Amino acid sequence: MRLMKSLTGMLLATAAMVMTANACETTLKSSDTHPDGYPTVEAVEAMGKMIEERTDGRLCVEVYHSAQLGEEKDTIEQTQFGAIDLNRVSLGPFNNIIEETQVPSLPYIFRSVDHMHKVMDGEIGQEILDAFKEHDLVGLAFYDGGSRSFYNSEKPIKSMEDLKGMKFRVMQSDMFVDMVSALGANATPLPYGEVYSSIQTGVIDGAENNWPSYDTSGHYEVAKYYTLDQHLIVPEVLVMSKKSWDKLSAEDQEVVRQAARESVPVMRELWVAQEKKSEDKVRAAGSEIVTDIDKTPFIEAMKPVYEKYVKSDKLKDMVARIQATE
Numbered sequence: 001m002r003l004m005k006s007l008t009g010m011l012l013a014t015a016a017m018v019m020t021a022n023a024c025e026t027t028l029k030s031s032d033t034h035p036d037g038y039p040t041v042e043a044v045e046a047m048g049k050m051i052e053e054r055t056d057g058r059l060c061v062e063v064y065h066s067a068q069l070g071e072e073k074d075t076i077e078q079t080q081f082g083a084i085d086l087n088r089v090s091l092g093p094f095n096n097i098i099e100e101t102q103v104p105s106l107p108y109i110f111r112s113v114d115h116m117h118k119v120m121d122g123e124i125g126q127e128i129l130d131a132f133k134e135h136d137l138v139g140l141a142f143y144d145g146g147s148r149s150f151y152n153s154e155k156p157i158k159s160m161e162d163l164k165g166m167k168f169r170v171m172q173s174d175m176f177v178d179m180v181s182a183l184g185a186n187a188t189p190l191p192y193g194e195v196y197s198s199i200q201t202g203v204i205d206g207a208e209n210n211w212p213s214y215d216t217s218g219h220y221e222v223a224k225y226y227t228l229d230q231h232l233i234v235p236e237v238l239v240m241s242k243k244s245w246d247k248l249s250a251e252d253q254e255v256v257r258q259a260a261r262e263s264v265p266v267m268r269e270l271w272v273a274q275e276k277k278s279e280d281k282v283r284a285a286g287s288e289i290v291t292d293i294d295k296t297p298f299i300e301a302m303k304p305v306y307e308k309y310v311k312s313d314k315l316k317d318m319v320a321r322i323q324a325t326e
């Protein structure tokens with residue numbers, strides 16, 4: 001009897017799943033390099049739930065986490081072609097394609113995460129989202145990426161001098177290559193998925209990232225020295241393929257836009273908790289953290305990067321407005 005009951009229960013559950021699955025006329029494929037449970041993955045899933053509810057299950061979102069659809073640079077191209085509908089990426093890999101994304105990716109442009117939020121939640125953030133349009137993409141929302149700092153397998157970095165001659169992986173952005181060179185080190189642009197083995201085999205000495213990525217990528221296992229120089233507070237972005245966007249009705253477009261907006265506070269809350277959890281975990285695992293670092297020489301060393309990348313009046317004006325944002 002018990003067996004019959006549980007079998008009936010299972011059948012009903014399966015039928016319900018099939019019905020929900022069938023009800024989705026369109027399932028938007030969303031890419032993320034991070035593993036299941038990471039704040040960005042969860043935030044897009046939360047957005048998907050809102051979309052599904054608000055379209056009575058017609059429109060659904062499925063997140064392909066852990067780089068199942070490829071590394072960021074490639075998934076960006078696939079999103080432009082329409083093979084991927086949604087993509088959650090750092091602004092870094094957009095730097096070589098969309099010049100406006102260089103501005104919030106500039107080293108030390110933001111004084112704090114609060115400053116970054118003020119800028120990206122306001123007019124400047126909207127201008128940057130709008131810039132995606134010309135590149136077959138629709139910019140939907142910005143997520144947090146904390147602040148990025150250097151870690152390596154060799155030694156604790158206590159000053160800029162210690163970076164000299166070391167090899168660091170950067171995201172695939174020319175600006176980040178120049179940033180590392182300006183600090184006296186050597187940069188190797190690599191996809192995220194290749195960083196662990198490259199550190200392990202000594203191809204590079206280290207990389208740079210925030211607490212959650214340093215933890216969940218496992219990089220802390222092969223690069224235990226982490227110095228909080230916080231050279232970047234680069235936001236992350238959720239974009240949609242223009243091709244997929246154009247297939248939606250105006251009402252559904254609005255549902256997607258609004259749900260993306262509402263996923264931002266969800267993401268921020270998850271982010272703060274994850275930063276703490278990851279910090280605790282890597283400290284307990286034996287990472288050596290240098291917190292006492294004078295950032296002034298790092299900031300000064302960035303002058304040539306600003307000179308090279310902030311050239312047009314448009315970008316100069318954007319930088320000035322960011323600096324003037326209280």
Ligand code: GTR
Nearest residue numbers: 089090145171192209210213
């Ligand atoms: C993470 C970011 C990813 C990816 C990665 C990287 O912090 O969330 O989107 O850009 O860094 O360094 O490639």
